[in-house]
Amino acid sequence: MGIIDAFSNFLERLGGKTIEVAEKPLTRLPEGKSVSERLKILKELQKEIETEQEETRREKELETVIEWRKQEISEPFSERLAGAMLRYFRRPVEGLTKSLKGLDEDLYRASILMPKDRYVALMLAVSIFSGIFLVLVAYLLYQPIEISLLVGFLGFIGGFFYMRYYPKMVWKRRVAEVERALPYALRHMAALLSAGVGISEALLSVAKADYGVISEEFDLVVRDMKTGASFEDALSRFDEKLGSENVSRVVKQILRAVKFGGDLSDILYKLAEDFSFEYRMKLVEYVQKVNGVAFIYMFLTIVMPTMFIVGILAGSVMAQALIIPIETLALVMLMAFPAISLIIINMIKKAEPR
Structure with missing residues (x-):
C-alpha cells in the first residue's frame, strides 16, 4: 500500500x-x-x-x-575601439604589430591586460582621431588647408608616439607608486615577521591590504607561488617586472635572509627607515628646485604673453595695421603659450621625488 x-x-x-x-x-x-x-x-x-x-x-x-x-x-570604450579597428584594418595592424619590438614587454610591465595586436589597433585609432581633431581645430582658426593638413599629420604622428610610449609611462608611474608605498609595506611585513608569521603569509597580508600598486604586485607574487613557482622565482619575476633599484635591494635582502638565515624583520625595518630618509632628502631638494623654477614659470606664462600682446599692439599702432594676422595671433595665444606652460609643469612633475 x-x-x-x-x-x-x-x-x-x-x-x-x-x-x-x-x-x-x-x-x-x-x-x-x-x-x-x-x-x-x-x-x-x-x-x-x-x-x-x-x-x-x-x-x-x-x-x-x-x-x-x-x-x-x-567593455571599456578602448577595448571596443580597438576591436573595431582590428576588424576593419586587420592587415595593416598585423604588419605594424610585427614591426614594433618590445611592445609586449612594455605592456606586461605596465600591467595592461590587452593583446599586442589590439593595443596596436588602439594606437592607430587614437592617432587618427588626434589628426582629425587638430585638422578641425586649425581649420576653425582660419588656417590654410595646407597648414591644417600639416597640423593634422603632426597630430597623427604625435598621437602614435604617445600611445607607443604610454605603457612605459604607466610602468614608471607604477614603479613610483610602489617605491612610495614600499616603506609602509616593509614595516607591515616586519611587524608580522617579528610576531612569528611566515614570509609567505606576510606577503599575502600585504597583498590583501590597501597599499595600492604594491598590493597588486604582491598579489601576483602570491598567485605565482600558488601556481607552482618557487618563492625565489616569484620574487625574481617581481623584481624583473618593476626594474626598480629599491625593489631590487629589498628582493636581494629577503632572498639572502631566507637562504642564509638572519633576522628578516630587523632587516626590513632598517630598509624601511633608509627609504623614508632618502625620500625626505629628495623632498627637500625638490622644494628648493621648485622655488627656483616658480619665477621662470610665472615669467613664461604671465609676463611673456602680456609683453607679447603689448608689443603686437604697439607695432600695429605704429604701422597703422595689424603686423600679425589675427588667426596667427589666436593660434599663438591658444596653443603656443599653453604648450610652454604644460612643458614646464611636466618638468616640475618629473622632478618630483619618487
Missing part, C-alpha cells in the same frame, strides 16, 4: 506541474465531425503550434542580442 500511495502522489505532483507549465488549454478534436473537418482543425492546430514556436525562437534571439549588447556595453 505504501508503494501505491507514493506512486499516486508522484502522479498527482506530475499532473500539477503539467497544469502549471501549460500556457493554453489543449484544444481537443471534436467528436462526431467528418474527416475533412477534423483535418481542417488539425491544420489550424499545426499553424498555432508553428506560430508559438516562431515566437519562442524570436524571443530567444532577442534575449541573445540583448545579452550580447550588455556584454559589449560593459
Whole structure:
C-alpha cells in the first residue's frame, strides 16, 4: 500500500506541474465531425503550434542580442575601439604589430591586460582621431588647408608616439607608486615577521591590504607561488617586472635572509627607515628646485604673453595695421603659450621625488 500511495502522489505532483507549465488549454478534436473537418482543425492546430514556436525562437534571439549588447556595453570604450579597428584594418595592424619590438614587454610591465595586436589597433585609432581633431581645430582658426593638413599629420604622428610610449609611462608611474608605498609595506611585513608569521603569509597580508600598486604586485607574487613557482622565482619575476633599484635591494635582502638565515624583520625595518630618509632628502631638494623654477614659470606664462600682446599692439599702432594676422595671433595665444606652460609643469612633475 505504501508503494501505491507514493506512486499516486508522484502522479498527482506530475499532473500539477503539467497544469502549471501549460500556457493554453489543449484544444481537443471534436467528436462526431467528418474527416475533412477534423483535418481542417488539425491544420489550424499545426499553424498555432508553428506560430508559438516562431515566437519562442524570436524571443530567444532577442534575449541573445540583448545579452550580447550588455556584454559589449560593459567593455571599456578602448577595448571596443580597438576591436573595431582590428576588424576593419586587420592587415595593416598585423604588419605594424610585427614591426614594433618590445611592445609586449612594455605592456606586461605596465600591467595592461590587452593583446599586442589590439593595443596596436588602439594606437592607430587614437592617432587618427588626434589628426582629425587638430585638422578641425586649425581649420576653425582660419588656417590654410595646407597648414591644417600639416597640423593634422603632426597630430597623427604625435598621437602614435604617445600611445607607443604610454605603457612605459604607466610602468614608471607604477614603479613610483610602489617605491612610495614600499616603506609602509616593509614595516607591515616586519611587524608580522617579528610576531612569528611566515614570509609567505606576510606577503599575502600585504597583498590583501590597501597599499595600492604594491598590493597588486604582491598579489601576483602570491598567485605565482600558488601556481607552482618557487618563492625565489616569484620574487625574481617581481623584481624583473618593476626594474626598480629599491625593489631590487629589498628582493636581494629577503632572498639572502631566507637562504642564509638572519633576522628578516630587523632587516626590513632598517630598509624601511633608509627609504623614508632618502625620500625626505629628495623632498627637500625638490622644494628648493621648485622655488627656483616658480619665477621662470610665472615669467613664461604671465609676463611673456602680456609683453607679447603689448608689443603686437604697439607695432600695429605704429604701422597703422595689424603686423600679425589675427588667426596667427589666436593660434599663438591658444596653443603656443599653453604648450610652454604644460612643458614646464611636466618638468616640475618629473622632478618630483619618487
